[in-house]
Amino acid sequence: MALYVYKFGGTSVGTVEKIQKVAAKIKRARDKGHQIVVVVSAMSGETNRLVELAQHMQLHPNEREMDVLLSTGEQVTIALLSMALEALECEARSYTGGQIKILTDDSHTKARILKIDKERLHSDLLEGKVAVVAGFQGVTNEGAITTLGRGGSDTTAVALAAALEADECHIYTDVNGVYTTDPRVEPNAQKLDKITFEEMLEMASLGSKVLQIRAVEFAGKYNVALRVLSSFEAGNGTLITYDEESNMEQPLISGIAFNRDEAKITVAGVPDRPGIASKILSPIADNNIEVDMIIQNIALEGNNANFTFTVHRNDYDNALAILENMREALGAKEIKGSNKIVKVSIIGVGMRSHAGVAKKMFTALANENINIELISTSEIKISVLVHEKYLELAVRTLHSTFELDKIKT
């Protein structure tokens, strides 16, 4: 007998029929004697419908009221799923974020969980009931409704699993696990049986949409065994966990991630003196533009430096205009950039203990005549920026170079 927290996203509970299938799956687990807590999102489409209503009301909808509005989406799902469970003679009880006291700070629309009251859930579980909890929402000390931001239901599930010391937290979704790369780009992509938190974090931050970064961080911090599975297909999915074993059998690289939303900007020929980076990035940050990679090089001629950073493509024009306006103040020779680039990364805790990974990567890309525009590395990741026309070729080349198509599943 184990205690599981299951999380079903919006597409998994998007229709009456899907909710009934989810109920049947939960009942099977309960009938095996497991204790089950279920976290659900709003039915797919519902959140967008509510956001649209709000935008008709107010240009920038009041954030407190936005949370009151959006939290109804999950509340509908918990009631419907509980009914579906009861219809299968599986006792269930629904809880909103407020009822279970998922205490958050008061940052409306992007609140952080502070504490969870687990007493009520424990007593339900002891009575053999399934507890059905609204994801994505919480409540402040003053009783105001908050939401955790899009994808917050994953975070709710992990936080509950941590609080209840669950054996595993299952994230049910429309894919059956984490793959070595996106199968739409590389048909030989393989499902991973296991991946470490660190690798998963890098995968998520690089655009793999399977899990929210916050949820993975949370799971890593509280050592919650996280498993990604398909809602409607059989299979064990992918377990995300600490790499506690020796890495003898650890593959060098676990996955190839990529992100199409990149744009880079170079401030060329700025005086190489302290404070220049902050001078360049402050106005960018002041305009709420997020910066990803940052590289500073000394230029070949004179006492000048070239400063390059990447932003989301949507922010490219804006960032370029801001810097163009202050080019003279910065003493820069030129502001240039490109929004036709993508980021391709290899990820793996295995590279910690293996030299030559970078060389192998760059050689493979060079052999295909793919020009690398920027490189950035971390302990378990190497990312390169390349022209977007090379994306598929780069991903497939690296996937076979690191023998990811040969991983046993």
Added chain:
Amino acid sequence: MALYVYKFGGTSVGTVEKIQKVAAKIKRARDKGHQIVVVVSAMSGETNRLVELAQHMQLHPNEREMDVLLSTGEQVTIALLSMALEALECEARSYTGGQIKILTDDSHTKARILKIDKERLHSDLLEGKVAVVAGFQGVTNEGAITTLGRGGSDTTAVALAAALEADECHIYTDVNGVYTTDPRVEPNAQKLDKITFEEMLEMASLGSKVLQIRAVEFAGKYNVALRVLSSFEAGNGTLITYDEESNMEQPLISGIAFNRDEAKITVAGVPDRPGIASKILSPIADNNIEVDMIIQNIALEGNNANFTFTVHRNDYDNALAILENMREALGAKEIKGSNKIVKVSIIGVGMRSHAGVAKKMFTALANENINIELISTSEIKISVLVHEKYLELAVRTLHSTFELDKIKT
């Protein structure tokens, strides 16, 4: 400066545009310096949509979960209306039934209000904020969400008005007040400026859909001045209040009410002995059939009685079958009935102090050759059952007989 509780029903907040109009109306009142608490229902159609979803899940949806589900309807409206008010620079704050602690018993889907926490509303009002409260819902001591049953938003509004000692409670609806009778039947029907609680109760119980009986009872009990107005037309509507003045100028009759859903059943020739009424009505009650009028007469021949009662037309066949089955056990000669009858009533506190009202009513109907099938009276009401073909004629005849078309408005 006054404190008002406004209530807007589902059709008044049925679209984005209507919610914006409601917001404009509220802002005008606030700008005059009034303190405003607003109670809203779910957008029209929303409750039906949710009920339908529930019925797909479970044949008889779990009532606790039904309340979790249905309460989202009002929660959406409070958020949207608060946003619309903020867009007009009218500070607002929304509250669910749970947040404002509208404490109820735990009779899910038909809970009764026990207590209201008025502190939070008071502090909002002192800060000049409009408080926007979800109607129809409350919370138990254990934190479970409850609903008050359909039309419960009226009750929420009156309960808040009582708790806050509001100057008036305005029920905004799609009619501009209470009429002497249904204008679709009698085009000369006049809007009443004033009506007493007792009269309004009789009007409501006889099918006038303007207000819920529970809300009128509540208002009467706590002496809340209740006003029925149109959401989108100008005008002072109808004030429902105690009849504290002398009745010198009180019209004899305030209104003609009618109900088309009537059916009558007669158990003829039963032995006239104690306990017979209970013997007849017990199996009816056991089948959850509600009985309205009850009349017992001694039959002309022998020691027998005729026992007649009315039920809702939907229950007619069922009630008839039940009694037919036990005719012999009752010792009755015959069970007969009709579902082609309607009830027409004249209502007025004025009739307390005026003799001859009944005679005037019966004479007027007789002059039109309308046969009266049953009569029942209360202190401020006389009801007759007539064949349904006479409904319009009876209503118009009584309307002019009691000079209701001459009431000044």
